[in-house]
Amino acid sequence: MTRAARYFARAEFAIDWPIQFLVGVIGVLLTFFEGSLALWSLFYGATPLLSLVFLYWMMVQYENFVPVFLVFVIGLISDILFSDILGGRATAYVLAFYYVGFRRTKILQGDFMQTWFDFALVVTGVMLFQLLIFSLLNFAIPAVTPILFQIGSTLILFPMGYLLLFTLASLVEKVRMLS
Amino acid sequence: MARTSDKSRARRRRVANFLLIVISFSLMFLGKADIAALRNAHVGASDFMAPLVDLVSAPVRGVDTMVTGIRTVASLRAENVRLQGENDLLKRWRRRAEILESENRQLRSVTGAVAPERRTPLTARAVTAPGGSFAHTLLIAVGYESDIRAGNPVVTADGLVGLVVDVGKSYARVLMISDINARIPVILASSSWPGLTIGQNGMFIELAFLPEEAKPQIGELVLTSGHGGVLPAGLPVGRVNLVRDHYVRVQPAVDLRSLSYVSVLTGGVDGIDTRDLSLGDYFTPLPIDDDSRLLEGLNAVGERQ
Numbered sequence: 384m385t386r387a388a389r390y391f392a393r394a395e396f397a398i399d400w401p402i403q404f405l406v407g408v409i410g411v412l413l414t415f416f417e418g419s420l421a422l423w424s425l426f427y428g429a430t431p432l433l434s435l436v437f438l439y440w441m442m443v444q445y446e447n448f449v450p451v452f453l454v455f456v457i458g459l460i461s462d463i464l465f466s467d468i469l470g471g472r473a474t475a476y477v478l479a480f481y482y483v484g485f486r487r488t489k490i491l492q493g494d495f496m497q498t499w500f501d502f503a504l505v506v507t508g509v510m511l512f513q514l515l516i517f518s519l520l521n522f523a524i525p526a527v528t529p530i531l532f533q534i535g536s537t538l539i540l541f542p543m544g545y546l547l548l549f550t551l552a553s554l555v556e557k558v559r560m561l562s
Numbered sequence: 563m564a565r566t567s568d569k570s571r572a573r574r575r576r577v578a579n580f581l582l583i584v585i586s587f588s589l590m591f592l593g594k595a596d597i598a599a600l601r602n603a604h605v606g607a608s609d610f611m612a613p614l615v616d617l618v619s620a621p622v623r624g625v626d627t628m629v630t631g632i633r634t635v636a637s638l639r640a641e642n643v644r645l646q647g648e649n650d651l652l653k654r655w656r657r658r659a660e661i662l663e664s665e666n667r668q669l670r671s672v673t674g675a676v677a678p679e680r681r682t683p684l685t686a687r688a689v690t691a692p693g694g695s696f697a698h699t700l701l702i703a704v705g706y707e708s709d710i711r712a713g714n715p716v717v718t719a720d721g722l723v724g725l726v727v728d729v730g731k732s733y734a735r736v737l738m739i740s741d742i743n744a745r746i747p748v749i750l751a752s753s754s755w756p757g758l759t760i761g762q763n764g765m766f767i768e769l770a771f772l773p774e775e776a777k778p779q780i781g782e783l784v785l786t787s788g789h790g791g792v793l794p795a796g797l798p799v800g801r802v803n804l805v806r807d808h809y810v811r812v813q814p815a816v817d818l819r820s821l822s823y824v825s826v827l828t829g830g831v832d833g834i835d836t837r838d839l840s841l842g843d844y845f846t847p848l849p850i851d852d853d854s855r856l857l858e859g860l861n862a863v864g865e866r867q
Contacts, residue, residue, distance in 0.1 A: 470589030
């Protein structure tokens with residue numbers, strides 16, 4: 384490979400970086416927002432996983448913009464913010480990333496119900512994994528009701544988040560076409 | 563050439579993914595091992611993120627205030643009637659309290675009871691509330707700059723909220739009494755039986771390790787006992803809410819779901835210094851002697867006679 388070819392290959396590889404960074408910033412902000420939702424007594428001790436809704440949608444629609452490292456970092460920030468076991472949610476998110484990567488084609492070919500069903504599996508998997516790790520490390524099982532509430536509220540909010548993200552994506556697409 | 567490059571890239575990606583998983587699991591176990599460097603990094607990260615979270619929380623707080631305002635206006639008349647009734651009741655209670663206070667003072671002078679350790683309350687704003695199902699902690703906007711130490715109790719006018727576990731420069735993390743790792747030595751106010759409250763990461767806490775003879779009553783007040791010397795005695799923890807066989811459930815005295823401001827009781831003990839916690843200073847194992855009973859031959863201060 385010539386020097387110029389190497390340059391362009393590297394440039395092509397790095398072209399996604401700004402968008403990946405932007406995705407990371409939005410993911411982190413959503414995590415903070417998730418944390419602030421706990422100030423409402425309705426979501427006390429069990430806020431919906433908004434960052435996971437966003438990451439799942441991005442992983443399905445724009446795979447290239449969501450590197451696994453980003454998913455890991457957002458999970459780690461969640462762990463620090465919620466004072467969970469360090470790396471617990473990060474690992475769960477990374478595993479969810481691999482699962483979505485594996486199922487991506489089927490999710491894209493399926494209808495919304497299929498997407499929702501797969502998301503339900505992802506959310507349940509993430510929470511169950513955290514519960515398993517927590518129980519193993521603490522030798523105690525926490526109250527299950529908040530966990531079920533967290534899963535339920537995330538699943539209820541998913542269609543809204545999906546619609547919102549789709550609308551935003553199409554708006555961005557329109558702006559890009561116009562410019 | 564291109565195929566080789568693709569192959570090596572794929573191999574590198576696989577190695578990176580594998581490393582990421584290894585790091586994730588390592589973090590979990592290192593975090594549990596409570597290594598000082600990791601704990602400091604954790605505290606530093608919380609310290610860094612807290613102002614950002616605070617900023618992001620502003621609209622949420624605004625909406626919350628608005629909803630509360632609308633609710634208040636809607637229920638103003640009913641609230642006024644209720645408050646008048648409550649005011650009359652409080653006046654009667656105040657008179658009763660004054661009588662009891664006077665009686666208490668007289669009794670103290672007789673029994674020679676000492677006043678509780680001096681502690682200074684420091685008001686702090688709650689930046690976050692528990693958001694996950696696996697930990698019930700709170701970030702408050704005071705840190706070691708305000709002389710906060712790990713182990714300081716955190717209270718409201720209603721009772722105990724928890725105790726400070728991590729202290730950053732301007733922010734501290736509070737382990738709430740509802741957290742599964744919170745163990746508070748308590749007594750039943752009416753019968754004085756000692757016990758231990760254990761959080762369940764839910765709305766209620768469990769009262770465990772009560773003696774067999776204890777008969778907790780529904781509505782009975784649960785207070786901190788002061789055992790262990792970290793928390794002062796007499797702080798309301800909650801009221802007995804359910805008694806079923808050996809299971810006793812306590813409703814926290816403080817509504818943990820709506821905490822905006824809390825008081826940190828500084829001073830008293832110097833907090834828990836886990837860095838220099840040498841077990842040998844506090845615990846001397848007894849020599850293994852199968853023929854003797856555990857406390858046989860020990861005097862009142864634990865020395866062998």
